[in-house]
């Protein structure tokens with residue numbers, strides 16, 4: 001066999017611990033030539049690059065493991081799908097088939113859930129801005145509302161009067177659980193007494209009734225202990241309400257925020273080490289419940305987990321378009337996927353796999369997207385062997401927040417496919433074209449050029 005010349009690479013050693021990055025390790029652990037048995041090349045041939053690929057198998061497995069972790073520890077749990085995390089119909093439908101209700105934060109998310117066939121009483125309506133018509137519809141269809149502001153309470157009171165019926169509400173509260181920065185802009189603050197003021201406001205109205213508490217602390221929370229504190233404070237507040245205001249708190253909604261196995265920028269340990277398992281969260285949360293609830297009292301535990309369920313079910317296939325040597329010696333690659341479709345690249349360095357074994361020593365590399373914008377960086381430091389033009393990279397996990405937060409900016413958004421349990425590939429969102437970009441635009445007559 002003819003030996004191919006391999007150019008030597010000299011890497012500057014920066015101060016720090018040695019690591020085990022070597023060509024060999026790369027070959028063995030980073031080659032992925034298929035997703036759920038479907039060859040990468042076949043996917044690209046049929047659906048183009050870049051391409052989002054979701055695995056139905058992984059999604060169902062992830063949800064079932066998550067569900068099992070909680071249901072084996074506490075008798076009354078509701079899992080509700082956070083639409084904003086991923087509201088592709090096919091993804092929501094899978095999770096609804098698995099038994100999840102819908103958690104929405106806008107009228108259009110609400111409409112999406114209704115169109116999928118979810119009845120109002122299986123929808124939880126959250127968020128700081130609920131326009132009156134949306135609120136009215138949700139209430140008349142029996143949706144559960146977690147109130148965020150005093151203004152919203154007044155709006156609901158008016159709706160209740162109009163409907164001639166008392167309306168049950170939950171309130172969103174925020175609190176110090178040790179997580180920094182504290183998300184104090186949503187709901188009513190517990191420690192300042194504002195949350196109790198909201199209870200008093202409800203108690204002063206003959207149109208309102210309080211039956212639930214909601215708290216969503218933040219996202220990608222790596223500290224299970226924070227949930228323990230959250231749950232304890234929620235239970236204590238629920239009993240203060242029951243004892244002093246006579247309302248039975250029927251549900252404790254702890255929000256989402258549980259992490260996926262993704263690599264947050266700045267954390268150099270691999271996610272397998274840095275991210276605690278879901279079992280640990282489940283154990284802390286349910287132990288805090290059982291230790292603090294009164295005997296025989298099992299209010300519904302509602303969990304709105306988003307990224308922990310869907311992130312790892314999503315991959316993005318992208319292709320190397322060009323490469324160049326940067327002045328600092330690093331290698332830069334231009335890919336066909338950028339932050340326009342991978343919004344979460346601002347916070348995470350994804351796992352990078354390649355579709356074929358590669359020659360050469362790994363060297364520090366930066367993955368850029370195709371946008372003519374300096375911020376378009378997908379991974380800011382990866383040790384990769386030289387990637388020839390046309391190499392497919394498979395980035396993961398990318399199932400959470402990307403196909404909702406992606407932007408219609410400079411480039412069309414690509415196809416999204418789902419691989420079902422039998423290995424069949426379904427197009428679940430078609431790539432955009434010029435009609436999608438211009439369809440809603442209007443050009444005044446006096447500006448027409450021909």
Ligand SMILES: Cc1ncc(COP(=O)(O)O)c(C=O)c1O
Nearest residue numbers: 082216219256257304305306307
């Ligand atoms: C109210 C609420 N619930 C649930 C979620 C889902 O969060 P995560 O994806 O971190 O689990 C969010 C996301 O921001 C949220 O705002």
